[in-house]
Amino acid sequence: MVGRRHLAAILGCSATLLTACSDPVAPPAASSDSSGSETAAVASLDASSPDSTEAGEVALAVADAMDAAAAETVPEVVPDTGPEAKPDTDQDVGDAADAVADAAQPSATDASADGDASPADAVSCKPASTSCEGAKLKTCLAKGDGYAISPCFPGTTCLGGQCVAVANNLIIAFDTSGSMNDTVKVNGQPKCAAGYTTWPTCEYDDVKFPGGCTRMGASKHVFKQALAKIDDSIVHMALFRFPQKANNTTNPSCSSGYHTGASTISGDAGDEHISEANPAWYWNGLSEILCVPFATNAAVAVKDAMLLWMDGKEDKNNPPNPELRQTGGTPIGKTLFYVGEYVKNKVVIDGKPCTSDASCANVNYICKAGGCVDPSRSCRETVVVLFTDGGEGNSNSFFSPWVQAKRLASGLGCNLDADCAGGAACQEVKTCKKPSGQTDLCTADLECAPGAKCTGVTMCMPKDVVTGYFCSNGMAPCLPDAQSGTPTFCNGVCVKDPRPALTASAKQMQNNVLRSFDGKPLSVRVIVVDISGVTTPTQVAGSASIAIAGNGKLLGADASDPNALLASLDAAFDIKTKKVCGVEK
Known part of the structure; x- marks a missing residue:
């Protein structure tokens, strides 16, 4: 120190x-x-x-x-x-x-x-007493006749007269499609034969095949390890799955349990905007995608609730013991839309009317002057981690995966810069776009990705001209024909930036970007963890395009390699507090 x-x-x-x-x-x-x-x-x-x-x-x-x-x-x-x-x-x-x-x-x-x-x-103050001046710590001098003002360390901000850690928001969207039932070779063991062990564990001998032998079983095994490392006092979480509807079967199968897969939640009428109360179909069907909601206060044990969905036990009776099961299609775009609407109504809620802190029903918020306020909003990151084995194709329609990822991260169509989020600006073609090559906020070169520089002490910019391509391994700018040893070489798949081609827009301008109750745009980064193990450019491009459009990153790992999968999850869950931020008074 x-x-x-x-x-x-x-x-x-x-x-x-x-x-x-x-x-x-x-x-x-x-x-x-x-x-x-x-x-x-x-x-x-x-x-x-x-x-x-x-x-x-x-x-x-x-x-x-x-x-x-x-x-x-x-x-x-x-x-x-x-x-x-x-x-x-x-x-x-x-x-x-x-x-x-x-x-x-x-x-x-x-x-x-x-x-x-x-x-x-x-000035008269109590010596050594502390208070906050914006994001900085204000300390009374020994004589009680003045103050010393000092910044808090990175990752912390000043609240209540002390520097405290800023908790970030992590929303996990778990792929529960039928392809997660595919068997895999785990730890070098032969591919599992057909059939399962006794319901409801539904996996093979854990000694011979540790971690299970389906993509779902292997994923839940590693997920539990990754969640155990998370300090949920500084990471606030929620868990989503792909749409699944409850059924009343008396003979549950290992792949579906008590669920039936679906492409949308019940009653979906194609709305492009969800408010706190309307339309009713969204809130009535939310339980079909939302497994564990965002914490309403610090006493809620969200991580424990998540682990119940991965413990190999299932009972629909009272009290219910739920479990993630693999059945249905791969509606990534719709799921990202549902998640985004939840975030703007339940997670980032500045300006929501309130009468008390409890009425905000959110661990990050206090009630001030009749409105919910997050004192650390400008420092806090909100990230969606999409955990998937791939599957849905991308198209230029409002509910396609990469369009929804871009809507969450920066916005779609616009008239003004104020219609965009995440550092994006309204470009001449009336679409939200980040300045060429911008990758992150910064105050020094060392905060940028390798090869990038901190320009104007505000944002990381690539060392070379913008290429229009991103490397699937690290998301650095690349060129498809670059040779090894050159700055634009990609040790992975060089994927074309999909954003210039995304012209889809909401029917109403205000729905092109997520907005909190106060009307301000909010940004949600999208990180993709792809466990399919695919390596061909066409296959990788699907997940990579979602990550690029979502201003996030792609982390790949084959479900058959528990160590690599754990490393990818650890990296995805390691969310950094914004490097350039302050506290809203």
């Missing part, structure tokens, strides 16, 4: 504008003790400076506040010791530098420049 006194020395030098303090001692390479803690050199201040005492006071107050915040919610930060330093480490050290600048410039609540507060500007 950045040494408290070393940071204090830096802050002290900055606070006196480097006019009366010695250069801080550069920290040596960090060393770890047996507990894994880091040590850093201590910088010295020139005690002869008339301002050094006050500067040191400012510095130590800031350092105390940052120590407290880090101990509460943030992992230790290791100083940059050379080329092996991690990108996040550089960013954390950069935030410490921001604290230098903030401490060097007194705020309106600080003591006056000559050290004496004027009667009109006099």
